Amino acid sequence: MLDSAIFKEAKQHVLDTLTAQMRKVPMSDQTMHTRLIIALQCWDAFERFFEQLKQTGEMAQIQLAQEEQKRKWYQLNR
Known part of the structure; x- marks a missing residue:
């Protein structure tokens, strides 16, 4: 949402x-x-x-992706 053109336009307008x-x-x-x-x-x-919400969400996505990679690695190396 924060990167959308309409939000950027609204922000600049305000x-x-x-x-x-x-x-x-x-x-x-x-x-x-x-x-x-x-x-x-x-x-x-x-x-x-x-x-802050955007950054928190991005960090959560990174953490989820890292956990998924660890799970896959452990499954392959059993």
């Missing part, structure tokens, strides 16, 4: 929108600046969570 909003907000509007920073931090947390 970042572009947040950046555009940050540039539009008047310097004196501290409340809106704070809200945008919080939104960006939430988005970063969202991305990190899904990246």
Whole structure:
């Protein structure tokens, strides 16, 4: 999912929108600046969570493949 074109496009759209909003907000509007920073931090947390899920899943697949190789090796060498 994280490598799909639609997810990458959506991710870029969110970042572009947040950046555009940050540039539009008047310097004196501290409340809106704070809200945008919080939104960006939430988005970063969202991305990190899904990246961690992806990496965890990849590690699980590697471990399963290694266990399968060991099983095959033991069966051949009995």
